[in-house]
Amino acid sequence: METVIALGLGLITTALVMSVFSAGLKNIRTIKNTQVLNSSATFFLDKVTYWIKQGKKFDVSPTKNKLTITLPDNTTTIIDKMTFGNSDMDATTTFTLMKKSVQLNFIIQKGSEILSATTTIAQRAF
């Protein structure tokens, strides 16, 4: 009798462990994806801020997904979804030129996790 009960309890425990384990694995994947999105957003913003603060002229592509920055030495740099530096992630960028600033919106997705944000970066006053 004890053996039967022990086996039954063992089965229940195994089922519980399996369900918690699979949920845990899913959560770990979510955590990893969220971390990638958070760090990518921070990296992107730092980089875009760096270039916009130095830019003297800005041009947005007709589709608004690419920003061309002309620097004081007349060289140009392009900001678009490639700026995230992570091809293992879906990214969409939108830029709007304001008088002395650039408003940008981005949506990044990895797995089922999505991070979207809108912010503005002003030109440096010369």
Add this chain to the structure above:
Amino acid sequence: MPNRISFSKKSKGFGIIEALIGITIGGLLLATFSTLIYQTIKINRVNASQIKATMYLQELIEVAKDLEQSATTTIFVPGPTLSCNNCYPKDSGGNTWTLINVPPEPQLEGIFSRAITISPVSRDATNHEIETPYNFANDDPYTKLATATISWYDGSQNHTQKLETYLYYYGQ
């Protein structure tokens, strides 16, 4: 002989007590593991909110920096009047930012409430250092203080962040 039978009965099989002890230990491990996972998810979500809040807050300062160059007459108002009080930025068309406070800005993403106030600054008459508190007699119309705040509730606690910067008139 009776002793041998008794000994044999005691050591037979895997008892229910052992099974229960095993389940309890397993349960404790699972509970610890689940708590760890849950806390990590929560920290990540809080981090994501923090990143967004910083961006929304930074946007207020950056819009003020835009207006510092593009709307000098609106920002650099002489005297003790606030150039704007608990405002938020709005694209008024023509690639132009305006700071308004009516109607109030709806919460961003349903959780973030933000506002910027641009207040007057005075400077000491002798060393020209910025004075605190503001002294009307020494008002510096070419410097303003921009104070941006954002607050949000992440599901478990309230957060508030504040950024301050000075706006300077460059003569455009």
